[in-house]
Amino acid sequence: MAHLVPKPVPRASAESRPFWDGVQERKLLLQHCRSCGNYWFPPSALCRHCLSPQSDWREVSGRGRIYSFVVYHRLYHPAFEQDLPYVVAIVALQEGPRLLSNIAGTPWQEIRCDLPVRVAFGDDGRGMMVPQFSICDE
Amino acid sequence: MIESARTLRNRCAIVGAGNSRLGQVPGVSSLDLFMEAAAHALEDAGLRVRDIDGLITRGPDDAYCHHQQIGERLGLNARFSTSLDNGGASQILAVAVAVMAIEAGLATTVLCGYGRDAWSRTHTSAAARVKNQTRPDSQHDQEFGPEFGYFGAVAAHAFGARRHMHEFGTTREDFAEIAMAFREHAIRNPQAQSRKPLSPEDYFNARLIVSPFGLYDCSLRSDGAGAVIVTSTERARGLRPRPVLIRGFGSHNNLTGWFANDNMIRTAAFESGQAAYRMAGIAPSEVDTVQLYDCFTYMVLVQLEDYGFCGKGEGGAFVRSGALRLGGTLPANTSGGQLAEAHVEGMLQIVEGVRQLRGCYAPERQVSNAEIALVSGHGGNQVCHSTLILQAG
Numbered sequence: 001m002a003h004l005v006p007k008p009v010p011r012a013s014a015e016s017r018p019f020w021d022g023v024q025e026r027k028l029l030l031q032h033c034r035s036c037g038n039y040w041f042p043p044s045a046l047c048r049h050c051l052s053p054q055s056d057w058r059e060v061s062g063r064g065r066i067y068s069f070v071v072y073h074r075l076y077h078p079a080f081e082q083d084l085p086y087v088v089a090i091v092a093l094q095e096g097p098r099l100l101s102n103i104a105g106t107p108w109q110e111i112r113c114d115l116p117v118r119v120a121f122g123d124d125g126r127g128m129m130v131p132q133f134s135i136c137d138e
Numbered sequence: 139m140i141e142s143a144r145t146l147r148n149r150c151a152i153v154g155a156g157n158s159r160l161g162q163v164p165g166v167s168s169l170d171l172f173m174e175a176a177a178h179a180l181e182d183a184g185l186r187v188r189d190i191d192g193l194i195t196r197g198p199d200d201a202y203c204h205h206q207q208i209g210e211r212l213g214l215n216a217r218f219s220t221s222l223d224n225g226g227a228s229q230i231l232a233v234a235v236a237v238m239a240i241e242a243g244l245a246t247t248v249l250c251g252y253g254r255d256a257w258s259r260t261h262t263s264a265a266a267r268v269k270n271q272t273r274p275d276s277q278h279d280q281e282f283g284p285e286f287g288y289f290g291a292v293a294a295h296a297f298g299a300r301r302h303m304h305e306f307g308t309t310r311e312d313f314a315e316i317a318m319a320f321r322e323h324a325i326r327n328p329q330a331q332s333r334k335p336l337s338p339e340d341y342f343n344a345r346l347i348v349s350p351f352g353l354y355d356c357s358l359r360s361d362g363a364g365a366v367i368v369t370s371t372e373r374a375r376g377l378r379p380r381p382v383l384i385r386g387f388g389s390h391n392n393l394t395g396w397f398a399n400d401n402m403i404r405t406a407a408f409e410s411g412q413a414a415y416r417m418a419g420i421a422p423s424e425v426d427t428v429q430l431y432d433c434f435t436y437m438v439l440v441q442l443e444d445y446g447f448c449g450k451g452e453g454g455a456f457v458r459s460g461a462l463r464l465g466g467t468l469p470a471n472t473s474g475g476q477l478a479e480a481h482v483e484g485m486l487q488i489v490e491g492v493r494q495l496r497g498c499y500a501p502e503r504q505v506s507n508a509e510i511a512l513v514s515g516h517g518g519n520q521v522c523h524s525t526l527i528l529q530a531g
């Protein structure tokens with residue numbers, strides 16, 4: 001079903017551009033520190049663990065758990081009207097960083113904290129792919 | 139461990155407190171609401187603008203150099219003035235900074251306040267109502283949020299509520315008791331915005347907003363302002379009203395973020411409270427009333443735990459005991475709070491703490507023998523916290 005109002009398109013910054021480029025190729029990339037080996041998110045120039053400027057973008061497992069989630073019943077933006085009620089979750093990736101996303105494919109009543117999830121990618125009528133997650137087996 | 143400055147204990151006092159009209163005040167800017175509150179605080183203290191030499195404000199959500207705009211309207215050249223940027227934690231921080239400025243000899247008498255036009259701003263049009271934003275678009279995230287339909291402070295706090303429910307078995311019944319207790323207090327407050335009795339049926343039948351929060355878990359959209367005047371305890375003794383001593387204060391900001399670690403279920407209220415208790419030299423058991431930053435019901439529950447009024451995870455049982463009600467063991471948000479009186483980002487909680495310690499209310503609204511009040515502020519992107527411990531003078 002076509003969206004009458006398009007969903008917001010993320011406005012990438014210079015720092016986050018590689019993340020979004022990766023998502024368009026269905027890859028979840030995070031910055032990885034060459035000095036201390038940690039990952040971080042959201043993107044920024046220096047490592048959030050040791051402030052090293054030496055980092056590279058690495059594809060990560062896309063596996064994690066739901067740290068917490070909420071269910072939108074109230075409309076805040078007309079583009080989400082036909083999605084109501086919809087879930088927004090904080091996903092804690094195996095590599096450490098947490099990111100916000102939607103949980104697709106499971107009724108909202110069945111979502112629980114700590115359920116395992118894996119990344120999926122969707123366009124959702126937006127003309128640009130965004131990372132989403134679905135409940136998966138342990 | 140870092141020791142807070144015990145030498146600041148009871149060195150300064152609040153000598154005036156006031157508020158503007160509250161609730162729906164269309165056609166009045168946040169600056170003019172602030173001026174109304176400031177005029178009432180001055181009148182309460184028996185002071186004139188020329189007696190004020192310090193000004194600490196927090197801008198409404200779109201102002202640049204807010205203290206300059208207020209100072210211009212007051213006709214005030216200040217020895218010390220600034221506007222703070224810690225969201226709902228700013229108002230108590232203003233009082234703390236006022237104490238520090240006075241002790242440093244940079245000012246003698248400081249006006250602290252905040253005003254906002256959040257009801258008017260979110261009710262100017264149907265689109266404004268849907269968006270329900272008090273800040274301009276440019277201040278909101280442009281990625282990693284809106285593309286997933288993530289908008290607004292309700293969801294940010296609902297994440298914390300959900301995780302707390304998951305870890306500790308907290309329920310919406312617990313949240314309902316907070317909403318009902320504060321509503322019951324608001325019924326005794328003629329200036330409160332919501333004065334209709336709230337039953338459990340009303341709470342559970344209300345529409346969900348961002349679950350686990352329903353309508354009555356969320357604070358009000360309000361126009362309004364509050365202001366207080368801080369001076370040295372020595373000066374306060376020479377003024378007309380009964381002073382309320384600033385026994386201690388604290389601050390803590392989990393700048394790593396609300397989503398990091400367990401910050402949403404073990405909040406910065408813990409460290410902020412520890413600092414304030416140390417400065418005040420008191421334990422939680424010595425607090426007679428609390429005025430907590432109640433942007434959402436859950437935030438009351440988690441702060442009760444973080445401030446040590448009960449153990450971590452025991453907030454639900456604590457509130458269900460009836461502790462928070464006038465006549466209970468820890469009367470809380472006795473004006474109705476931001477859930478039922480008006481939401482002015484914590485400013486009115488300071489005003490209410492002062493009034494309770496002056497013992498100025500009729501018996502049905504007065505915390506009996508109130509000597510110590512704890513007031514909290516919370517905000518920014520949910521991670522800034524400040525604490526004020528007040529003592530009857």
Ligand SMILES: [Zn+2]
Pocket residue numbers: 033034035036037038047048049050051052
């Ligand atoms: Zn590093």
